[in-house]
Structures are given as C-alpha cells and as structure tokens.
Amino acid sequence: MQLDFVNRELTIKLVYYGPALSGKTTNLQALHKAAEPGASGRLMTLETKDDRTLFFDLLPLTFRNQGSLAVRLKVFTVPGQVIHASTRRLVVQGADGIAFIADSRAAETQHNTESFMDLRENLKQHGLTLRQMPLIIQFNKRDMPDVRSDAEIAELASKGREPVYLAVATRGLGVVESMIGLLHLTWSALDAEHDLNKKFGFDSKAFLAQVAQKLGNPKPIPEILQACVGGALDVLRPEAG
C-alpha cells in the first residue's frame, strides 16, 4: 500500500497468483472488459510467449469520486510456470491482498497444491505468512469437463479460512465477485492496520458498492459477498452484521 498524503490518494496492490494456465490473465481481461472506461486504465501485459505471461500483467483501476480519498487499485498477475520463481517472488512483494486462481479440473489438483506451496514459500521469503495476508481462492474453469464438483469444493471450503469463489473467467462469471471479496478482505486488513476509514472519513461500504457498480455489478454488497462458497469472510465482515 502506498499513501500519497498530498494528493490524498491511496494505492493498493492486489496480486492474482496461481498455477500456469489457471486463468489469471483471463481474470484481469474480464475485469478490464467489465470496468467502466473511466475506472480502468489499459491492461498492460509484459512479455509473453505463446500467450503465456513471462513477467506480469498489470491492470490499473481508479476510483476517484469517493469521499475525500482516491483509491487506485493495481492488479497484478504472476507468471504461473514453475521456472519463473524469481519473477513471482518479485511481483508478490508488497502485495496487500492475493487472489489465488486455482484450476477446477481434477487433473490439475497437484499443480494447484504446488503453486499454493510456492506462494507460501515466497511470502515466507518476504517475512510474511499466509495468515497475515488477505487471501481469497477462486476455482476457475467451472465450465470444463472433469472438474471437482461444487459439493466437493463447498465441503472443503467450509473447513478452510479463505473465502472460496467459483468462476468461469472466460465468460466473466464470478470474476467481479472474487475481486469484491478480495477487496473487502484487503480493505478490512488495511483499515485495521492504518485506521483509514476514520483518518480519511472513508466509507468502505459505499466504496465497495462503487467499485462493484463500476465493474458492472449493481447488486448490493452483502449479496455480492454471499457469492463465496465457504471460508471466513463472515468474521471479517463486521459491517454486514
């Protein structure tokens, strides 16, 4: 997080992590497509080879007319392939929140696990633990054959801490919900640490509603947050009652 007191501007870094070809870039493309032109900048893709990210993608989202504080979201992806470990470590540095994009196909379970361990290891290298990091998990590619069943994921999700979302990023399904869930967690964590709501007279509920609106989802925030199939979004949701 970077706070620019002079311009009353807050920059939040969100990172989309996950195994190779799980749909991280597709998530960003879907967000970019869903966003109102004023809210989203260009989606920057750094170095690709055969449609695969080598360094990272970067989507800037800006929400200006909220209260007295402008919030800029910088959404990054990491390269998923195993060999780009050092790049992932560089990109994940300084992240305020992480969306872990898992591939729903049963055959990819092992890759999901390895990537998650890799995330944990990379956070450790920066002196962070998963527990400290606002994190949501998205099971993408729900429309593919041979995916793990909704019931299986829901059952596992109910045991875990992280909110879990189901998505089909290629069709934009579940993408905004995942983002709102991540932003909700991230904001709660940043507010708890820096007391932002009070210091800047910031209404985080209205802010989330504005973000959802500008990302093309006009539903009320509690309803959007309900989209998650498990995890502990509730305990971090004091405003929702």
Added chain:
Amino acid sequence: MIPPAAAKTFDELTLGHGVSLEDLIDRDALGEMVKSFFDLFGVPLRIFSEEGKLLGDAADQIPLYTFLNSVKAGRAAMAEVASKVKNITLGEDGMASYPCVTGEHYRVAAIQYDGKRIGRMILGPFVTPAQVEAPPALLALDPDLDPARLREFFQAMPRAEDDSVVKLARHLGRTLDLLLFSGHRALLTSNMHLASVRESFRELEDKNDKLQTAFDRLKELDRLKSNFLATVSHELRTPLTSIIGYSEMLVEGLAGDLTGEQREFVQTIRDKGEQLLQLIKGLLDLSKLESGTMSLRKTQTDILGTLRDVAQTMTPTARKKEVELVVEVENGLPLIWADTERLRQVFLNLTENAIKFTPPQGRVTLSARMTAIEAARPEDAGGVVILSARRTAIEFRVSDTGIGIPEDERGRVFDAFYQVDSSSTREAGGTGLGLSIVRRLIDGHDGSVRITDNTPKGTVFVVTIPVKRATIG
C-alpha cells in the same frame, strides 16, 4: 536513454509515483515529433514536464514575435504572456485557454498518464480566421513598432479555430498516451529483466553458500575420520604386537613344551594375530597416504627383480588354489624411479587379488613392457601441441582369468572399504583396503591405474609408471 529511471524500484515504477515524462519518452524524438506537428498543422507547440522543464519546442519561427522581440516593451509583454500561459490553472477536463490582449490565443492541455498529470502541452500562439485586423492593443504596444509591419506580421500568424486546436490537443494527448504506455512497458520490462536476473543470481549464491558449508563440513569430517583411523590403528598395534610375540614364544616352547593340540591352537592365535596386524598396517598406510604423511623412498628400481620377487612370494598361494602364475617381462627395460618396497606392495596386492578371484586351473600373468605417455593431458586444453611431451613409461599388467569386474564398478573399486560383492555371504575375504592403498601408492609415483577386460574372461589391472621423475611442473 533512461538512466534516472533505472534506479527506481519496481514499486515506484508500477504503483505509479515514480513515472515521469522524461523517463518514458526520448527527448530528441519528442522534439522531432513536435516540429513535425508544427510543420503539418502550422500551430506552434511546446511540451513541458510537470516540473516545468521544456522538453519540446516548435514556436520560434513566428515572424511577429521576432519583430516584437526587437523592442523592450514587446519583450516584456511576451515574457509576461509566456509565464502566464505556462502556469495557467487547468480545468477539470485538463484544458485551459489563454487569449492575449494582443489578439493571439493559446490552448494549454495536460499530458496525463494512468490518471495522473505528468506534463502539459501548449498550442499557440494562433489567431482565429475571423481575426483579420490586428487588434488595437497590439498596434499600441510600442510607438517604435511600425504599424504597417505589425499588420503584415499579424496577417502571417498561424490561423486556426479554437475547436480545431482542442481536437488537435486531444489527438496529440492520445498519441502521447500511446507512446507513454509503450515507454512504460519497455521500462518495466527491462527493469523486470534485470531484477529477475538479480533475484536468480541471489538465489544461486544462497544455494552455493549452503553447498560450500556442507562441503567444508564433509571435508572436516573426512579429516577427522583419517585422524581417527591413524590413532586407532596405532593404538591397536601395540597390544597386538605383544599378543603375537607371546604366542610366538609359546609356540617355540620358551614356556615349556606344548601338546600337539595346544601348539596348533597357539599357532592359530599367532596366524590370526598376524592377519590382524596386516590389516591394521593397511589402515595406517591408508590414513598416512590420505593425510599425505607417508614418504616414499624412491631409488632406481629393477622391474624384473621386483616382479619375480612378487611372484615368488605369491607362488605358494597360487599353487594352493591351482592357479598358474606367470611373469612376462620385455627384455632391456630401464630402471625406474620408484620406492621398491611400496612398488612390491602394489603388485603383491594386485596379484593376491587376481589369484583370489581366479578359479582353479586359471592363470594369472604379471607382465611389463615399455610404453609412452603424454605428459600433458588433453583436457589441459590450450597449447597441447607445445606442452605435450611424450615420456617413456613402464606399463605393468596383472591379468587374471577370474570373474571380472562389471564396467560400472571399475571406478569405485579403488575407494576405501568398497567391495563389488558387499553381501556378508561373499566367498572372497578382504577388507576392501588393498586397492585403495594401491591407487594412492601409484599416485605417489605419478603413475596411473585402470581396469580393462581380459579376453575371453577376467580382468586386467594396467599400471603405468613413468621411467623418470616428472620434470614438467
């Protein structure tokens, strides 16, 4: 092209506080674009960074301004306008217009990137097509200025509708945005390249350090092992010498006569004691060789004599196993520079091994012939032609017709304690020290040892020892 940005961190570059116009766009190329813009549309253009630094300028060709510059009042008026235009406050849409009392217009527009203003462009001065006549304020600027000429120059001013200039500014803004985006991406890419390489390097260094630590520790452990071996062997030898000595005295009847059975038992104690002593000596030799404390007493050594001596010593063993033992030495071999006793030990060991692994009716041959070796090994690379000198050497071969050594085991049989057949039920005895000592002794003679197949079956140990002491450092 962008040295200041190179020092910026990844966060500064991506989180949007470190990007400036100068970082992203080449100044010379920007200047060329500004000139080309002026050539095409006829509207002067200047581009400033957010800090007010002029980065591109195509406004110095206006004849009216050159003329105004010639008088003091004109200069002052122009300086005032320039300052006002440059620092004008822009509206919400990032634009502002400045109409001079002397008739010209300026259009100022923010250069934005990623929602931030990082510079401004100034289009103008220009006059609208409707302004045919020079305004009175211009004509009244200074009595020294000729009104006719002022009118003439005013006529020559760039002409454009303000609407069109706004469109030009927007178009230029979009063009610049594209350039800035591409520049930013290129800058990030090169930064990521560097950072990734650095990160990978750091990771490798880390691993190297860990490996080095582990290696140092292993070396230390190896040294401790050698020390331990040396100490233990030495300490074991002392009481063992007494055991052997007293059993010998018993056998010789110094403590009275023994019955046949008693003699046999004591004899066994003595024999086994001897065997144990040989083993301990071997261990001691090895640890001395490993620690480099064994000194070789090299003299001119006669090859035939040494091999015959070995054969003589081993003949009883060979006979017992019904193995034929043959010595074949080429005529006229020179003396070699070697430790005779240690060389004898080498061939005793190899011959004993050969007999051990050769079945009855087999044959063990000890042979020696003259050969030549390359003093400089090919893998020494450069200057082989110059450096390599062929040196005379003696090639010894100890061949047997035994069970043979599998190819993948050949490199390891020289390791201490290594046994090809390590099962506890193996037929052949031995500690696995012999060949390890052999190799180290041969190393001490600047020689080499290798293993090849004997046809149709069996093994050949080929030992090569140079005739003269190595003179090439």
